[in-house]
Amino acid sequence: MVDSLAYTPQITLEFEIGEKDFFVAGECASRVKKTLQQLGLKQDIIKRIAIIIYEAAMNVAIHATSGRLVVHVEPDGITIRTEDVGAGIEDINLAMKEGYSTASYEIREMGFGAGMGLSNIKQCSDDLNIESRVGVGTTLNARVFFKDERRHEDA
Amino acid sequence: MTVRELAEALGLEVLTGQTNLTRPVRSGYTSDLLSDVIANIGDDAVWITIQRHVNILGVAKLKDVSAVIIPRKLELEESFLEKAKQEGIAVLRGAPSAFELSALVYERLKRG
Numbered sequence: 001m002v003d004s005l006a007y008t009p010q011i012t013l014e015f016e017i018g019e020k021d022f023f024v025a026g027e028c029a030s031r032v033k034k035t036l037q038q039l040g041l042k043q044d045i046i047k048r049i050a051i052i053i054y055e056a057a058m059n060v061a062i063h064a065t066s067g068r069l070v071v072h073v074e075p076d077g078i079t080i081r082t083e084d085v086g087a088g089i090e091d092i093n094l095a096m097k098e099g100y101s102t103a104s105y106e107i108r109e110m111g112f113g114a115g116m117g118l119s120n121i122k123q124c125s126d127d128l129n130i131e132s133r134v135g136v137g138t139t140l141n142a143r144v145f146f147k148d149e150r151r152h153e154d155a
Numbered sequence: 156m157t158v159r160e161l162a163e164a165l166g167l168e169v170l171t172g173q174t175n176l177t178r179p180v181r182s183g184y185t186s187d188l189l190s191d192v193i194a195n196i197g198d199d200a201v202w203i204t205i206q207r208h209v210n211i212l213g214v215a216k217l218k219d220v221s222a223v224i225i226p227r228k229l230e231l232e233e234s235f236l237e238k239a240k241q242e243g244i245a246v247l248r249g250a251p252s253a254f255e256l257s258a259l260v261y262e263r264l265k266r267g
Contacts, residue, residue: 022210022213023209023210023212023213024213025213026210026212026213026214026216026217027213029213029217030213030216030217033217050217051193051194054193054214054217055190055193058189058190110206110208110210111187111188111189111204111206111211112189112190112210114188114189114190114191116188116190116191116194117190120190120193120194123194
């Protein structure tokens with residue numbers, strides 16, 4: 001297992017996420033996880049990436065009317081991007097606060113919408129950028145960098 | 156300890172036939188909040204939850220859980236169990252509460 005990839009084919013994975021399509025979040029994350037395992041990435045990095053993908057995709061499924069997830073694997077790291085059409089976020093700082101949620105009662109009852117999504121994403125990302133326009137939609141960009149002690153033993 | 160051994164030791168019903176019964180169990184986590192489970196469940200874990208909608212199977216699959224354990228003999232829909240089998244996830248059910256089940260699983264795992 002390696003922290004990074006001596007040779008990384010540039011891979012892009014894309015998924016469409018429909019409104020209230022909650023199962024797809026797990027599916028997206030599972031599929032990316034499998035791809036990264038095949039590339040031989042280290043387990044702890046894969047775990048972080050899977051959490052980001054799951055939470056970002058869930059946010060789209062819960063709050064947007066439609067959206068997509070794009071995962072881009074590059075030699076130095078991975079970019080996870082969601083773009084959605086939907087309600088947007090009024091106050092991003094507030095939304096980042098653990099426990100803050102605008103999810104409906106029905107969604108919370110299912111165990112989603114606990115207000116942990118964005119803080120989970122932040123914890124797992126090396127770089128996070130969110131842009132949102134109320135009533136229009138949200139774009140989230142999270143990056144996870146592969147470690148610098150790369151290209152070693154199994155090169 | 157395998158899923159089957161744990162089920163037998165604690166008298167849990169196995170609701171998904173032979174699915175995943177030989178998987179090892181090394182830890183457990185009890186929570187009904189999916190973000191909490193995603194962030195904190197360990198490896199080879201049983202997941203104790205009262206959530207019983209198919210979307211939790213996405214989480215179970217992603218975290219590669221050894222089994223989902225449903226407490227208090229709560230009712231499950233056939234579609235949930237079918238999907239679990241399809242995804243290769245064992246679903247067990249017991250009479251005790253989530254609190255008691257957590258203690259029982261913990262005790263068993265500690266004993267090895």
